[in-house]
Amino acid sequence: MWLKPEEVLLKNALKLWLMERSNEYFVLQRRRGYGEEGGGGLTGLLVGTLDSVLDSTAKVAPFRILHQTPDSQVYLSIACGANREEITKHWDWLEQNIMKTLSVFDSNEDITNFVQGKIRGLIAEEGKDSFAKEDDPEKFREALLKFEKSFGLPEQEKLVTYYSCSYWKGRVPCQGWLYLSTNFLSFYSFLLGSEIKLIISWDAISKLEKTSTVILTESIHVCSQGEDHYFSMFLHINETYLLMEQLANYAIKRLFDKETFDNDPVLDDPLQITKRGLEYRAHSEQFKAFFRLPKEETLKEVHECFLWVPFNHFSTHGKMCISENYICFASQDGNLCSVIIPLREVLAIDKTDDSNRSVIISIKGKTAFRFNDVKDFEQLVAKLRLKCQAASTQYDVSPEVPISSDSTGSSDHFEEQPLTCQKDCSKTVNTEALMTVFHPQNLENLDSKMLKEKMKEQSWNILFSECGRGVSMFRTKKTRDLVVRGIPETLKGELWMLFSGAVNDMATNPGYYAEVVEQSLGTCNLATEEIERDLRRSLPEHPAFQSDTGISALRRVLTAYAYRNPKIGYCQAMNILTSVLLLYAKEEEAFWLLVAVCERMLPDYFNRRIIGALVDQAVFEELIRDHLPQLTEHMTDMTFFSSVSLSWFLTLFISVLPIESAVNVVDCFFYDGIKAILQLGLAILDYNLDKLLTCKDDAEAVTALNRFFDNVINKDSPLPSNVQQGSNINDEKSSHTKVDITDLIRESNEKYGSIRYEDIHSMRCRNRLYVIQTLEETTKQNVLRVVSQDVKMNLQELDELYVIFKKELFISCYWYLSCPGLKHHDPSLSYLEQYQIDCQQFRMLYHLLSPWAHSANRDSLALWTFRLLDENSDCLINFKEFSSAIDIMYNGSFTEKLKLLFKMHIPPAYTEVISKTSSKGDELSTEELLYFSQLQVTKHADEKETESGKNTPEKGKGKIDIQAYLSQWQDELLKKEENIKDLPRMNQSQFIQFSKTLYNLFHEDPEEESLYQAIAIVTNLLLRMEEVGRKLHGPTSSAKAFSSTTCNSEAGERNVESTVAKGPSSPREEHQWSFAFEQILASLLNEPALVRFFERPLDLKAKLENAKSSQLRSRTKM
DSSP: OEEEEEEEOOTTGGGTEEEEEEOSSEEEEEETTSSOGGGGHHHHHHHHHHHHHSOGGGOOOSEEEEEOOTTOOOEEEEEEESSHHHHHHHHHHHHHHTHHHHTTOSSHHHHHHHHHHHHHHHHHHHHHHHHHHTTOTHHHHHHHHHHHHHHOOOTTSOEEEEEEEEEEETTEEEEEEEEEESSEEEEEEEETTEEEEEEEEGGGEEEEEEEOOSSOSSEEEEEETTEEEEEEOOSSHHHHHHHHHHHHHHHHHHHTOHHHHTTOGGGSOGGGOOHHHHHHHHHHHHHHHHHTOOTTOOOOEEEEEEEEETTTTEEEEEEEEEOSSEEEEEETTSSSEEEEEEGGGEEEEEEOSSTTOOEEEEETTTEEEEEESOTTHHHHHHHHHHHHHHHHHHHTTSOOOOOSOOSSOOOSSOOEEEOSSOSSGGGEEEOSOHHHHHSOOOSSSOOHHHHHHHHHHHHHHHHHHHHOSSTTOOEEHHHHHHHHHOOOGGGHHHHHHHHHSHHHHHHHSTTHHHHHHHHHTTOOSHHHHHHHHHGGGSSTTSGGGSSHHHHHHHHHHHHHHHHHOTTTOOOTTHHHHHHHHHHHSOHHHHHHHHHHIIIIISTTSSSTTOHHHHHHHHHHHHHHHHHOHHHHHHOSOTHHHHHHHHHHHHHTTTTTSOHHHHHHHHHHHHHHTHHHHHHHHHHHHHHTHHHHHHOOSHHHHHHHHHHHHHTEEOTTOOSOTTTOSSHHHHHSOOSSOOEEHHHHHHHHHHHHTTOOHHHHHHHHHHHHHHHHHHHHHHHHHHHHHHHTTTOSSOHHHHHHHHHHHHHHHHHHHHTOSSOHHHHTOOTTSOGGGSSEEOHHHHHHHHHHHOTTTTSTTHHHHHHHHHHHHOTTOSSOEEHHHHHHHHHHHHHOOHHHHHHHHHHHTSTTTOOOOOOSOGGGTTOOOHHHHHHHHHTTTGGGHHHHHHHHHHHSOOOSSSOOOHHHHHHHHHHHHHOOOOOGGGSOOEEHHHHHHHHHHHHHHHTTOTTHHHHHHHHHHHHHHHHHHHHHHHTTTOOOHHHHHHHHHHSOSTTHHHHHHHHHHHGGGSTTOTTOOEEOHHHHHHHHHTOHHHHHHHHSOOOHHHHHHHHHHHTTGGGSOO
């Protein structure tokens, strides 16, 4: 065990201890009398006697490790061990993790301080683990207090866990504590008066990976906003990394990837995240993915046991995994044997009375599974019986829906099953696969290909007789071998349903498809328009899709899915995949296969940004670097592989391979998932390696690959020649070598079958961060490109302003269950509309960035500015609108700044603000701010809706009015600079507030006195001008009254405030005075002090830097 470092006196110690190993910094010693023949002589005997007579608390461990430095006589004990194995483990850890690191230090004192800090961290880490096991929260509470004290984050920020580690600042490691919370990765270190404090938000991380270098044997690399951070010397680096990966992906899903997150109720509340919960969730996700179970299932129990395999006559060791509705088993190596038992299929659960501790599960079809050596088997049997009773009551009304036709039952005519509400022939659901209708097998005339097909069927029938048939069949290595050879035509639909897990979805949702078809027919939206456009582009050469039968079935399946999942709706490539599914599966089965592919097997592939496909392309590139390094060295740009392979992933090679070869790839995909596609992609590049290495550019490489795909054949395919896409090429005398798809798939399994599901999952998580951050960077660059044309800020300033704008939106969403800002985030909208802020978020940014934020009525100014920018009255503003206001405040001319202030004090921006809490002065609560920001919006809601319906295109889903978009674009191009003569006049109460605002802006200015004097003169002058004008219509009292209040410049601010109080006394006078903008501008231009104030250059760069550093701090207690 590790020991708290303490000095050791070595003067007489050598008589009691013998040196076993040593190096420059550490010594491993053994106590005399231990491990020696004859007890080590008299000295050994005395030492052994001394140790044995001491009480247990004072006994000395027989092995220890000391730390030493070359120029010091002081040794520190850092570890001890009860046996050689334990101490050797500690010694090896020191050599692998510490020794290489110590060479970077300049002084021995630094080395000793570092070693002491590291050992103390390890002791705390071990102590934390032991406390966690005992469920004693004292240690965690202590860490939580340190976390809160060190970083001062809001109390809602939930600490998930903490680890001792080293943070590398340059070439020097700093020992400290890494804290992982729901929104931040934080590190704190305080050594020898030097404090290091680091806070990185998970949403800012673009790269998270485990790395290894010469100095750092194993470390975690975090890249955030272009900065690299390295953490090393973890006691449990894998556990730490997995947890960091989960938290980073959770933040990315919650803040960026709203399409996925909305369907993820487990992570809906950031305040409920715990370390145990994340670990449980990770195991549950892995369990569902491995056994292809419905996404509603969660892993409840895991039991180690043995499963009796009757056809092999032995028991295989593995784990029994139990969820709400399934009992699953996988052998230890994962590939040897696996079984899925739906509780709806279970007839009885029994236990044996012998010592085998066996559980016997009997299912429909006269099959039984025997699990041996099950711990707590009696309690397990009782639990499973209760589950089965619940399942039987749920499914007794509807027996399992039978899956596809068997090998003998092919129909000679086309059957149709009418729906309840039938209006035309397109509302009927096909009950046969299209393949059986358009080219049924001729059993009388068997050629060589048909004989091979029958031999394949016979091989599968033998397997079914051994392993069972249906959802609960044994899946073994032999099953995989038969899949690689290609599934027979008549069994494809059945086995695709089985291996994909779609059979479970269909069995648990009887009648669902028919209902969805009925509800979706007749709907008209963007998805249905795209479906109609693509229907006749789906396998157009196949006779099934040259007829109304195939086209109608394809339309129904795609429309029904778009209706079921509007977030995906319809995406190109879904039509190609669905058409192949319809060839071999019944229509309802094809629908559930599509559900399995889009929602489980290829997550996020078919949404608007095809994030899933981009992630898997990044995984593919990583695998190319690992397995085909010579190709990586030759290709200057790895994006070539992304562009060429996108269709491989989206269509499972159907779009690039002849149909008769592509269906074999689909076979493997449904059995092995994305692993099969990645393996095949590597095998294709490997096969064409020599050609690709000689290619001079991308176009040549694409041509070489296309030529290869044209020459991939399936020599055993029983499809008629008029259906096969590769048949014409086969007949020609071509110089190009033909490649059989079966050989290619077998080679991909042999060469790249070692790629594990766990590695693919880890690579997906890692690359998901990179892909989404890259998409976000693209969004930012497009926004900046558009906005930069309308502002005077340079690109760097605009970039920093965008980061602050977006960060404010995210910070306001960190600690709340449902953030309004996130509800409005839709990646499908135009770049400018993807991120929008409300009035509260704008106020925070106004306080951070506005040069006028020192004003006493800054909340009111923020409110009026927001209302001015919110032209469409939806209580949200985008970055373009936000940046336009900031740009005027810093870079605008005198006239532009004054016009901004003027427009803030007239409708629709201006509204009278009275705070309910007088104790706060001019400060507004969040509720008040949001209330005033919505004022006069809800009043004309109907008007606004009809107007927006005419003028602006519909956002998001539904039918897009292209003409409206073009019209809006044209209006923006022709938009002229606003003429100051067109501005409405400012009335009495508005002018009083305008004057008050100016007084507030001048407060504490170096020229404060002259500015007050100037504004008093201007106000007096304007009122006299107005009075002269009024004499033509008759005298008014209000102008005189106001004039008298402004004569005294020293008391100007106080007088304006008193006038505000008097102002409402005569608001309805018939002849209320008012001013035009031109009048106010001309009067103010006569006062040099006022002109100097508004034309004074302001340092936006310094303001942005200050805002970045204080943006998070404004929320904390620091």
